[in-house]
Amino acid sequence: xxxxxxxxxxxxxxxxxxxxxxxxxxxxxxxxxxMLLRDRFALVAALWLFVLTLCxxxxxxxxxxxxxxxxxxxxxxxxxxxxxxxxxYLGGDALGRPMLARLIVASRNTLAIALSAVFVAMIVxxxxxxxxxxxxxxxxxxxxxxxxxxxSFPSLLLAVVVLYILEPNxxxxxxxxxxxxxxxxxxxxxxxxxxxxxxxxxxxxxALGGSRYHxxxxxxxxxxxxxxxxxxxxxxxxxxxxxxxxSFLGIGIQPPEITWGLMVAAGRNxxxxxxxxxxxxxxxxxxxxLSGNILSNWLRVVSDPEQRWRLEDSSGKKSGQTDx
Amino acid sequence: xxxxxSGTVEAPVLEIRDLVKHFPATGGFATxxxxxxxxxxxxxxFILRAGETLGLVGESGCGxxxxxxxxxxxxxxxxxxxxxHGQDIFTATSMELKNIRRRLQVIFQDxxxxxxxxxxxANIISEPWVIHPDAAPKAERAxxxxxxxxxxxxxxxxAERYPHEFxxxxxxxxxxxxxxxxxxEVLICDEPVSALDVSVQAQVVNLLMEIQERLxxxxxxxxxxxxxxxxxxxRIAVMYLGRIVEIGAxxxxxxxxxxxxxxxxxxxxxxxxxxxxRKKSSRIILKGEAPSPSNPPSGCPFRNRCWKAQDICAxxxxxxxxxxxxxxACYDPEFS
Amino acid sequence: MPDPILxxxxxxxxxxxxxxxxxxxxxxxxxxxxxxxxxxxGESGSGKSVxxxxxxxxxxxxxxxxxxxxxxxxxxxxxxxxxxKWRDYCGREIAxxxxxxxxxxxxxxxxxxxxxELFRAHGVAFGRDANARAVDLLNRVGIPDxxxxxxxxxxxxxxxxxxxxMIAMAIALGPDLLIADEPTTALDVTVQAQIMELLEELRAxxxxxxILITHDxxxxxxxxxxxxxxxxxxxxxxxxxxxxxxxxxxxxxxALLDSVPRANSLGQHLKPIIGSPPDLARIPKGxxxxxxxxxxxxxxxxxxxxxxxxxxxRIAECHHVEAVFNDS
Numbered sequence: 001x002x003x004x005x006x007x008x009x010x011x012x013x014x015x016x017x018x019x020x021x022x023x024x025x026x027x028x029x030x031x032x033x034x035m036l037l038r039d040r041f042a043l044v045a046a047l048w049l050f051v052l053t054l055c056x057x058x059x060x061x062x063x064x065x066x067x068x069x070x071x072x073x074x075x076x077x078x079x080x081x082x083x084x085x086x087x088x089y090l091g092g093d094a095l096g097r098p099m100l101a102r103l104i105v106a107s108r109n110t111l112a113i114a115l116s117a118v119f120v121a122m123i124v125x126x127x128x129x130x131x132x133x134x135x136x137x138x139x140x141x142x143x144x145x146x147x148x149x150x151x152s153f154p155s156l157l158l159a160v161v162v163l164y165i166l167e168p169n170x171x172x173x174x175x176x177x178x179x180x181x182x183x184x185x186x187x188x189x190x191x192x193x194x195x196x197x198x199x200x201x202x203x204x205x206x207a208l209g210g211s212r213y214h215x216x217x218x219x220x221x222x223x224x225x226x227x228x229x230x231x232x233x234x235x236x237x238x239x240x241x242x243x244x245x246x247s248f249l250g251i252g253i254q255p256p257e258i259t260w261g262l263m264v265a266a267g268r269n270x271x272x273x274x275x276x277x278x279x280x281x282x283x284x285x286x287x288x289x290l291s292g293n294i295l296s297n298w299l300r301v302v303s304d305p306e307q308r309w310r311l312e313d314s315s316g317k318k319s320g321q322t323d324x
Numbered sequence: 325x326x327x328x329x330s331g332t333v334e335a336p337v338l339e340i341r342d343l344v345k346h347f348p349a350t351g352g353f354a355t356x357x358x359x360x361x362x363x364x365x366x367x368x369x370f371i372l373r374a375g376e377t378l379g380l381v382g383e384s385g386c387g388x389x390x391x392x393x394x395x396x397x398x399x400x401x402x403x404x405x406x407x408x409h410g411q412d413i414f415t416a417t418s419m420e421l422k423n424i425r426r427r428l429q430v431i432f433q434d435x436x437x438x439x440x441x442x443x444x445x446a447n448i449i450s451e452p453w454v455i456h457p458d459a460a461p462k463a464e465r466a467x468x469x470x471x472x473x474x475x476x477x478x479x480x481x482x483a484e485r486y487p488h489e490f491x492x493x494x495x496x497x498x499x500x501x502x503x504x505x506x507x508x509e510v511l512i513c514d515e516p517v518s519a520l521d522v523s524v525q526a527q528v529v530n531l532l533m534e535i536q537e538r539l540x541x542x543x544x545x546x547x548x549x550x551x552x553x554x555x556x557x558x559r560i561a562v563m564y565l566g567r568i569v570e571i572g573a574x575x576x577x578x579x580x581x582x583x584x585x586x587x588x589x590x591x592x593x594x595x596x597x598x599x600x601x602r603k604k605s606s607r608i609i610l611k612g613e614a615p616s617p618s619n620p621p622s623g624c625p626f627r628n629r630c631w632k633a634q635d636i637c638a639x640x641x642x643x644x645x646x647x648x649x650x651x652x653a654c655y656d657p658e659f660s
Numbered sequence: 661m662p663d664p665i666l667x668x669x670x671x672x673x674x675x676x677x678x679x680x681x682x683x684x685x686x687x688x689x690x691x692x693x694x695x696x697x698x699x700x701x702g703e704s705g706s707g708k709s710v711x712x713x714x715x716x717x718x719x720x721x722x723x724x725x726x727x728x729x730x731x732x733x734x735x736x737x738x739x740x741x742x743x744x745k746w747r748d749y750c751g752r753e754i755a756x757x758x759x760x761x762x763x764x765x766x767x768x769x770x771x772x773x774x775x776x777e778l779f780r781a782h783g784v785a786f787g788r789d790a791n792a793r794a795v796d797l798l799n800r801v802g803i804p805d806x807x808x809x810x811x812x813x814x815x816x817x818x819x820x821x822x823x824x825x826m827i828a829m830a831i832a833l834g835p836d837l838l839i840a841d842e843p844t845t846a847l848d849v850t851v852q853a854q855i856m857e858l859l860e861e862l863r864a865x866x867x868x869x870x871i872l873i874t875h876d877x878x879x880x881x882x883x884x885x886x887x888x889x890x891x892x893x894x895x896x897x898x899x900x901x902x903x904x905x906x907x908x909x910x911x912x913x914x915a916l917l918d919s920v921p922r923a924n925s926l927g928q929h930l931k932p933i934i935g936s937p938p939d940l941a942r943i944p945k946g947x948x949x950x951x952x953x954x955x956x957x958x959x960x961x962x963x964x965x966x967x968x969x970x971x972x973x974r975i976a977e978c979h980h981v982e983a984v985f986n987d988s
Contacts, residue, residue: 200437204502207396209425210455218451222442305486306441383848491936521703522875523952526919526932533929548848551878555921555930592853594878596905596922609857610850612804613820 035302035311042298045291052288056111059104063087067105068256071096076274091276094266099276103284106258111288113170113259114239117177118232125182126228129189130216134197144190147183155180156245163251173252177239184235185228192224226300233292240285260284336371336407337542338395338428338510343368343404345387345394362618364390366566368404369644372510377536377543379557379574381550381589385614387566388546392514395544396430397421408510426456429508433515435495439487445498446483449473452505459506472501477531493524497531504535512544517552529556550593554578562586565625566617572650582652585626624655632656663735664691665837665869666715666754671729673710673893676722682940684710686893687729692886694836695867697860699880699901702890705937708873711890712839714739716756717746733837751778755830759842761822765814771825772798772810778832797828802858820851824858831862838863841873856883877920881905889913892938892948899974907988909968909976911955914988947979955980 036043066087072095077084079091079099087098128147132140150158159176166172196202196219205215244261246252253259260281267278301307346361365387372378380388394401397413406413408424416424432438439448449469453460460468470480476497487495496516503511513532517525529552536543547553553560554574561571562583570583581587591608610629615621621628627637636655644651673685685707692698702708713719715731715738731738733754738746758764766774775794779785785793791810798806801824814822823843830838840859844852860883863870872884880887880901888898889910897910908914918931935952938944944951950960959979968981978984 200432200434201440203393203396203398204430204432204438204499205451205455206398207425207430208452208455208502208506209422210451214455218443218454219440304442305444306488383850493936521937522877523703523916523919523933524936526921526930527934529921530929530932550849551921588850592849594849594852594856594876594882596878596881596917596920607853609853613818613851614848 032302035308036298038311039298041294045294045298048287048291049295052107052111052291055104055107060108063101063104066098067101067258069097071098076270076277078274079276079280090280091274093263093277094270094274099280102258102263103260103281106260106263106281107284109170109253109257110240110243110259110261110285113174113177113243113253114236116174117239117243118181118235120174120178121181121235122185122228122232124178125185126189126224128182129186130193130220130224132186133190133193134212134216134220140190143186147186150179151183155242159242159246160249160251163246168246168251168254170253173243173246176246177242180242181235181239184231188227188231189224192227193220196220196223222303226296226303229296230293230300233289233296236292237285237289240289335373337374337409338372338544339405339407340371340391340395341369341405341407343391343394343406344402345390345399346402360618362616363566363620364617365394365401366617366620368563368566368568370561370568370571372542372544374509374542375536375540376558377545377556379553379560380544380546380563381548381553381560382563383548383589383614385565385617386563387617388563389514391563392430392512392544392546395512396425396428422456426452426459426506427508428510428512429503429506430512430514431496431499431503431516434519435492435499436487436519438499439495441487443486444483445469445473445478445485445487448487448498449483449501449505452502456506468505472505475504475535476501477527491524492520493527496520496528500528500531500535504539504541507539508541510542510544512546514546515548516545518547518549525552532556550590562589565614565620567625567653568644569626569654570650570652571644572646572652576650580650582646582650583626583654584630584632584656586652624653662693665694665734666871667691667730667732668711668715669730669732671711671714671731672727673707673714673719674725674727676725680941683893683943684724684940685714686943688890688893688895690888690895690898692837692869692871694869695863696886697863697870697872697884698886698888699872699874699884700888700890700895701874701877701880703875703937705892705940706890707893707940708890709841712756712841712871712873716750716754716839717743748782751833751835752782753835754837754839755833755835757823757826757830757838757840757843759845761819761826761846762814764826765822767814770811770813771817775810775825775829775832778829782833784833793832794828797832798825801825801828801831801862802854803828819847820855823847823855827855827858827862831866831868834866835868837869837871839871839873842875843872844879845874845876852879859883877905877917889916892943893940894948894977896949896978897970897974897976899970903971903974907985909970909974909981909985910978911953911980911984912949912978913976914984915953917988947977955983 036046071084071092075092075096076094077088077092077096079089082089084092087101090099090103092098093102128143132143158180162176163172202215202219205219240261243252243259244265247254247259247262247265253262255262263281264278267281270277301311343365344367345365346363348361368387368391370378380391382388390399393399395406395413401414404414408428411420411424413421413424446466446469449472450465453465469483473480473482478494478497487498490498516532517528520528532543533556535541543556545553545556557574559572560574560577561568562577562585563569564585570577570581570586577586578590581590588608588610612629615625615628623639623641624630624637627633630637634655642653642655644653646652668688668690671685671688675682675684688707688711690700700708700711710719714726717738719726726739733749765771772791772794775797776790779790779793795806795810798810803809803821803824817825843859844855847855856879859870862868872879874880884901886899887901887904888895889904889912890896891912897904897908897913904913905917908917915933919933921930933952938948946962947953947960947965950956953960957979965977965979967975967977970976970981970985
């Protein structure tokens with residue numbers, strides 16, 4: 001190194017330096033919250049997810065009792081009136097329990113199950129996908145056939161079998177749901193890895209002596225992760241609905257525990273008399289999913305240096321080169 | 325590890341012996357039982373001395389980039405040896421290879437693809453030290469990145485930027501900074517200026533020459549642009565269809581080319597000299613195109629485009645012959 | 661002087677996208693006479709290909725907008741002509757060869773069919789006659805076994821052969837003007853030499869005019885009669901090749917020539933042009949080249965350079981024509 005540091009900057013290089021400066025516009029990076037404020041949709045989505053987090057943390061604590069209290073006069077009460085108190089503002093269910101309280105309380109089970117299922121699926125699928133894509137052909141083949149088997153097996157059937165054999169509790173439910181979603185993450189990761197490993201910057205890292213682990217960690221994961229996060233948010237709603245189907249079949253979460261999926265399932269019987277029984281929890285699922293989706297898109301833009309300028313202060317717009 | 329220019333003038337840093345790289349022919353269905361191979365590199369030997377530049381020229385498909393990739397062990401060679409200070413790169417264990425790679429670095433052609441778009445310039449340039457932590461203590465890395473940036477004609481402040489904020493020429497400078505971060509003895513330059521604008525090429529060529537003067541790095545300079553190779557190189561090897569057909573000192577090759585292919589290549593290069601007598605009338609226009617490396621002609625690979633081909637060319641393949649300063653693989657070497 | 665076959669007059673093109681305006685051409689003026697070979701020389705982003713695309717009316721609008729200027733082909737206004745009429749002109753009177761022959765050919769039809777289709781579409785020949793003409797053409801551009809190769813598809817040809825097919829299609833209807841946009845950039849030098857020779861032969865045979873768009877100084881010096889040097893969307897210098905390249909009048913042309921390695925620069929450092937080509941969304945004020953120019957003065961930084969007649973046949977847009985001319 002000493003050879004290099006010996007102040008080796010010739011005049012000619014200095015001239016170049018000054019000229020090169022002009023093609024770059026000085027720009028400060030914005031903090032993440034600034035970029036969140038600049039994207040209205042992402043901001044609303046983030047706020048909504050924050051509200052859901054509050055429900056998740058404190059909902060059952062505050063409204064557990066209210067959510068289970070029967071009130072026969074409020075059976076199938078339509079939403080929009082404050083007559084029976086603010087908890088009844090969204091109406092009452094078939095047994096006259098306040099919808100709002102039930103939705104808030106149900107958020108914990110719903111989010112806990114769906115989030116853990118998709119995260120487990122993403123992490124396990126991602127790791128297997130990386131191994132399949134980067135480590136070796138034969139290992140890759142074994143993993144891919146495993147994914148084929150998982151995918152060709154009807155996922156509901158798989159869940160039914162597993163949950164009949166094991167006890168239908170929350171942990172097993174999460175495991176079953178994770179297994180059924182696993183192949184998607186595995187395939188996407190593998191496909192991305194196969195593409196990225198051929199890029200020249202990966203060759204450059206190999207030529208520097210970088211190990212497989214180094215390349216996976218420094219070069220491949222940062223590119224794959226945002227894609228997986230996007231899939232995760234879409235998967236989120238699929239998992240919530242799958243969980244409700246299982247509950248419907250009597251092998252998922254059982255009453256008196258409640259989840260949004262279960263509420264949709266229960267409300268289906270009353271669709272003609274009281275549509276809100278199924279609609280409101282359905283709306284909750286949709287809004288949670290949509291918020292997650294919007295936020296993950298925002299995250300993808302923020303994590304991509306080439307896209308980030310879209311969310312930064314307008315003065316820094318598309319700085320530097322066009323490289324036409 | 326540091327090699328002083330005076331000490332090692334004669335001993336080669338790098339010696340390639342009979343490098344062969346065959347790719348299995350792909351395409352079609354897996355049922356094709358014939359063991360088709362693409363003979364990308366078919367017996368290449370050369371040496372590289374400390375501090376010199378060996379130009380490797382040839383047209384696309386001649387195998388010059390494959391030579392580079394196998395030397396870096398980005399591809400596994402089919403046969404042959406590559407001795408780096410006497411140690412064979414091709415049989416090195418992964419630990420040995422990691423050590424060799426510290427001293428044998430590369431610059432790629434495409435400045436857009438060779439830098440990870442999600443990493444800052446500082447992270448890109450310090451990646452070598454993450455892989456070889458003993459090369460630079462953590463505390464010094466930030467400073468060294470800045471020094472390197474200045475050494476390649478960029479500014480210290482550029483360290484926090486991302487590759488897409490730079491032009492092609494600037495990116496190539498970043499790639500060069502990364503390549504010299506470990507103080508290598510040999511730099512393999514795989515068409516480092518071909519993707520750049522004419523006006524920017526000269527900047528990078530100058531930078532590479534300055535770095536060589538300062539750090540005494542030996543270059544294997546791969547290019548298809550003959551004028552750039554002529555400018556950069558001390559010696560030149562001309563490749564055709566996986567083999568070296570002529571190798572020698574730069575002036576020898578340019579002023580007294582002996583292989584018909586070298587002559588055709590030199591004469592095809594568009595010239596800026598209006599006065600030159602070799603314009604148009606004396607130009608050699610080759611017939612046809614280079615045959616596919618999966619199906620090379622028997623004997624001399626160039627014979628079916630050669631205007632001097634004789635019977636013997638179809639039967640036996642010529643080997644490099646001549647004195648040390650200029651060797652040619654042809655049965656009809658013209659002495660001019 | 662004969663009337664020019666193509667005249668581009670103060671052409672201005674903008675690309676608008678994402679709130680940004682990219683000034684791809686800022687008043688390009690250029691003309692070419694019948695039977696002549698003219699080169700448009702420039703680096704990437706100089707506006708040379710965009711100009712050609714505008715002449716051929718290939719620009720998609722949006723994002724491209726032609727904001728000023730005129731193009732006249734044989735005295736007729738091209739840009740205002742009804743598109744149907746212009747399509748009929750294309751191929752018959754004016755044709756183009758692109759850099760990337762693989763994407764310019766349709767992958768699902770044989771090349772013979774595609775050439776024959778040209779005759780059919782323009783009502784020149786039909787049936788067997790069209791096919792026979794296609795084979796003739798392939799023969800003329802030097803494709804071995806033309807009758808056999810006519811049945812092949814684009815991907816079955818090598819790069820050089822594909823470019824020959826493109827040329828065959830371009831000259832099929834005997835146009836009077838051929839625009840070749842970087843026709844040899846993707847090819848090896850020995851193949852490039854073949855293609856350039858072929859183009860030159862075909863041009864001479866039919867007295868066709870040819871515009872050669874390229875970034876390669878050597879190619880320009882080899883084949884063109886006249887040259888227009890483009891920088892940042894303007895023609896900064898034009899005139900006969902032998903004069904312009906031998907003794908430039910514009911600082912950019914001079915710097916470009918200096919930056920290329922040549923026989924007499926061996927062993928020395930090259931003289932590169934500092935910096936990078938400008939961002940076309942932020943073209944520097946005054947002379948666009950001033951940040952990279954060693955002749956630049958305050959005048960260059962503030963005022964657009966005038967058109968100066970270097971010699972009667974040459975024009976350069978530079979504040980320091982005399983200094984450059986004497987320096988070179």
